[in-house]
Amino acid sequence: MKIPAHAPLHLLHSAAIGTLATHARQPEGFPYPSVLPFAPDPQHRPTILVSRLAEHTHNLHADPRAGFLVVDAPDGDVLNGQRVTLLGTFEPVDSTPAVVQRYLRYHPDAERYLALGDFTFWTMRVERLRYIGGFGAMGWLAGTELDPVPPLEIDEETALIEEFRGRVTDASEFELLGIDRYGADLKRKGLRTRFAFDAAGLNIETLRAALQACIQHYAN
Template identity: 75%
Template sequence: MNIPAHAPLHLLHTATVGTLATHARQPEGFPYPSVLPFAPDARHRPTILVSRLAEHTHNLHTDPRAGFLAVDAPDGDVLGGQRVTLLGRFEPVGSSPELARRYLRYHPDAERYLMLGDFTFWIMEVERLRYIGGFGAMGWLDGAELDPLPPLAVSEEDALIAEFGRRLSGAGGVELLGVDRYGADLKRNGVRHRFAFDGARSDTGTLHAALEVCIERHAD
């Protein structure tokens, strides 16, 4: 196994869409792949918003086991790009204001789906994952190895977004979507970017210092 530090985690914050593979009910047992947008939660797990009428929703209610593939190949070279396959179980979660607010930062167009009242959030509990980052950079990890640190509290992330998001917007027109202990998710001109810190930030002081560097890099 030769996986660059935190590479699978950063990839889950870079990709905007993923491929969800559920177990088909009819014909029974076949993989049923579907492409849909997702957002990482505070623990970097894929969060999806799906209609109760969708085929993959019915499949998950019958069998929550699923595979989820995220890919980053900006030049179109899929085999030379990064990809991570997650194996685990999706569970439906209630649409709390905090969850909806975070998801809509990543996918603001989804607000119209929430207004329909037919869509539900599901979050994947990752059990195993396989990362491939190019020739020789690949391997398996247990889900718990993705991030051993406790996630930021919602209130802490909200405070960081309020403070540094305002400064980023004023400095370079960049929108701050999310912050975690390993990086910040940004959007400029409709395109998402991942600003990876040079190491894990375990306390408020080091998080502030890393975000100051982020502002310096994006203030042009």
């Protein structure tokens, strides 16, 4: 069936939490679901911050294969809302300054967990995904189909975020969390939102213009 262009990608940027399903060690082989926050990495893959003591972390060490479910049903009607199920493997990620800064933009409260020294980042390598966006809008995609375009470099994203901050008059009400070639993740008056671009921004000039359109959209 037909899937709207980039719909799964935008959904992964719209939600703040997901359901992680790992393989239980005891009782062996059963699905073990956990709800936890995540942030999309530059390739739109879920990045999670988990305690080394957590059961799902132990499960991932034993078997990194997992499912990850993301749902957006703002009116409470889950069956008519968007959801995407990702299948793949989770891999530990080094806590580099770039990884930490990006995650904290999405989840600033996580800084207290990082201070404990017990938490580590893991990112999902997506092999397959199934998107459901309502009647007639569903289907399977390979992980490589999520986004075939090279991701925005970290330094390019950082520069665009700084430029954005310089253009916004009230940063307390309007904060840019992340930007990619298809849209911008924002926090506006404390609420998370996604601004989808009209077309993919394949260069910095196009992305600057898209961000300006974003600012004008929310300023009116």
